[in-house]
Amino acid sequence: MPHKTKNAEYPDEPSLLRAMVCNEDAALKILYSRNYDSVSNYIIQNHGTISQAKDIYQDAFVVVWRNIQSGRFHPKGEKSIDGYLVRIAKNKWIDYLRSPQFKQTSPLLEKQELEAEISDPDDQEEIKKIVTAFVGLQEKCRHLLSMYYYDKTPVNKIAAKFGWTVPTTRNNKYRCLQKLRMIIKNKK
Amino acid sequence: MNYDIHIPEEELELIDQYLDNNLNAQELTALRDRAAEPEWAEKIAYIRLLRTGIGEAALRQKMEAFHAGMKKGTVRKMSSLRWKWMAAAGVVLILGTLWLKNIFGNKDRQLFDSYFIPDSGLVVSMGNSNNTGRYIFNRGMVEYKSEDYDKALEYWNGLTGNAMSDTLSYFIASALLANGQYSEALPYFEKVIHQSESIFLKDARWYAGLIHLRKGEKTKAKKLIRKSGNENKKEILQKIKE
Numbered sequence: 494m495p496h497k498t499k500n501a502e503y504p505d506e507p508s509l510l511r512a513m514v515c516n517e518d519a520a521l522k523i524l525y526s527r528n529y530d531s532v533s534n535y536i537i538q539n540h541g542t543i544s545q546a547k548d549i550y551q552d553a554f555v556v557v558w559r560n561i562q563s564g565r566f567h568p569k570g571e572k573s574i575d576g577y578l579v580r581i582a583k584n585k586w587i588d589y590l591r592s593p594q595f596k597q598t599s600p601l602l603e604k605q606e607l608e609a610e611i612s613d614p615d616d617q618e619e620i621k622k623i624v625t626a627f628v629g630l631q632e633k634c635r636h637l638l639s640m641y642y643y644d645k646t647p648v649n650k651i652a653a654k655f656g657w658t659v660p661t662t663r664n665n666k667y668r669c670l671q672k673l674r675m676i677i678k679n680k681k
Numbered sequence: 682m683n684y685d686i687h688i689p690e691e692e693l694e695l696i697d698q699y700l701d702n703n704l705n706a707q708e709l710t711a712l713r714d715r716a717a718e719p720e721w722a723e724k725i726a727y728i729r730l731l732r733t734g735i736g737e738a739a740l741r742q743k744m745e746a747f748h749a750g751m752k753k754g755t756v757r758k759m760s761s762l763r764w765k766w767m768a769a770a771g772v773v774l775i776l777g778t779l780w781l782k783n784i785f786g787n788k789d790r791q792l793f794d795s796y797f798i799p800d801s802g803l804v805v806s807m808g809n810s811n812n813t814g815r816y817i818f819n820r821g822m823v824e825y826k827s828e829d830y831d832k833a834l835e836y837w838n839g840l841t842g843n844a845m846s847d848t849l850s851y852f853i854a855s856a857l858l859a860n861g862q863y864s865e866a867l868p869y870f871e872k873v874i875h876q877s878e879s880i881f882l883k884d885a886r887w888y889a890g891l892i893h894l895r896k897g898e899k900t901k902a903k904k905l906i907r908k909s910g911n912e913n914k915k916e917i918l919q920k921i922k923e
Contacts, residue, residue, distance in 0.1 A: 516736075518743065525747045530864075537868035542838050542853070551744050555737055562736065616730060623734025624741065635738075642732045643739035645701075667690040670731065678684040 506568055513561050516643055525554060528575050532582040540590065549589070553582035626676040634669035641666055688724050696728045793895040796917050799859040800884065802826045802852070814840055818849065830856040847872070847879040854888065863892050874905075883910035894921065 503509040503520055512520030532553070533546040541549075557578045560566040568574060627635065637655070640646040646654075652662040688696075698704050699712050715721045802825050821836030833856045840849060854869030870892070873885035890905030899921055906914050906921075 516740075521740075521743065522747045522750070525744060526751050529748075529751065534868050538872060543865055544838050547748065551741065551748075554744060555740060558740055559733065559737070562733075616733075619730055620734045620737055623731060624738045627735060627738035638735050639739040639742075641697075642735040663694060664690065667693055670693065673731065673735075674684060 506574060510561060510566075510568065510574065513558070515645065521558070524557075524574065524578065528578050528582075531579055535583055536586050539586065541586065545586075545589075549585050550582050553578055553585055556581050622677050622680065623673070626673055626680060629676045630669065630673055634672060637662075637666060638669050638673070683723060683727070686720075686723060686727060688728070692724065693728065696725055697732075699725070700729060700732065789894050789897050789899070792917060792920055793891050796913055797858075797888075797891055799828075800852075800855040800888075802855075803848075822852070825852065825856055828859070830860040834860075847876045847881055851879070851881040851885055854885070858888055858892065863895060867892050883908070887911040887914070 503512060503523065509520050509524065513524065529550055532550045533543065536546040536549060537543065557566065557574070561574075566574070566577065627638075630638070637651065640651050640654075641648070648659055648662050648666075651657075652659045655662065655665075657665065695704075695708075695712065699709070704712060716725055803822055817836050817840055821833040821840075824830075824836065825833035834853065837849060837853050837856070850869045850872045854866045854873070857863075857866035857869065867889060870885045870889040873879050873881050874889060876882065879885070886905045887909035890902045890909060893899075893905065894902035894917075903918060903921060906918060
């Protein structure tokens, strides 16, 4: 099980990618921070606002994260992950500008060639429902599920943190997941 | 997705171990055999999707923290004693450089502070208006003139479903600038500068020039200030040269 490294240095792209697979905060934060300005300026220069820039950027960041987690992102040279993130964000913005919601065509903005977002649209809809339902869970369940599924913390460490036994921790994880499923089902 | 699919606790545990690559060879083979059955394939796919959704929800919370930290400007901590010593060894050099930069940087900022006066805004009437966009813009302008720039931005940021007018861009920029959000203001002023017919063109150049000056980018600052219509432009250009 991977261990979190605080203030880790990532001298090259492979080390950054490895850290991102393990959801290391420092690595995610580096990628997030160093590309935001570029995307934000692009969107603001092209009919957008700061809040739209933030939303689009975060959506693009999630896509990149998802594709890294699933092993579908294959780096092609130095800083390719940065380019990938920026391209996804720009393409998302161009899609928005061309949408009926915005009702404007932007001939000057050409969508860049991109190895797509590589996600089943049905899955994306389902994931959206899960993300929304997750917010409705109690704090303890959110914490427990995040520790296990996002932070990838081993069950024995979660047990120690909450003062539970390992079987109780597994059972609580199961119960929390069931609650999440119930919220999704009821919102269907 | 079949939300009614029954997954007992022990099956969830097994699938989690499988998706975490924690099964031994024997367990893996057994699970793969089971996964050939449609019901099991569906269970695995469902748990995989739930895990992705939970991960995404957690990531979105993290991103909010990254974003907030980015605005404040985080200071990276040294991770080891060695790094601390290396940092200490560089302190004299850094301080010297900062001291020199401060002398010039402070001068630029002082000039900015001396010449920056927020735009006074537009005269608005809050009477009945059939135009919702115009009404919201005017509400924002009232807040702007009361120097509640955050509130003004709340109104104006809601007006962006359509192509943004130069007036809206200019006043969003002005509110951001008056709020001390210099970097955020600049792209909005640049949008106005790209619209050669805008009545705010010269003022946008003036304020964009001041922002560049504050950032120490004198060449860009001078170019923009020179093209602005501000009555103080000759005076400030002279002071930038000194």
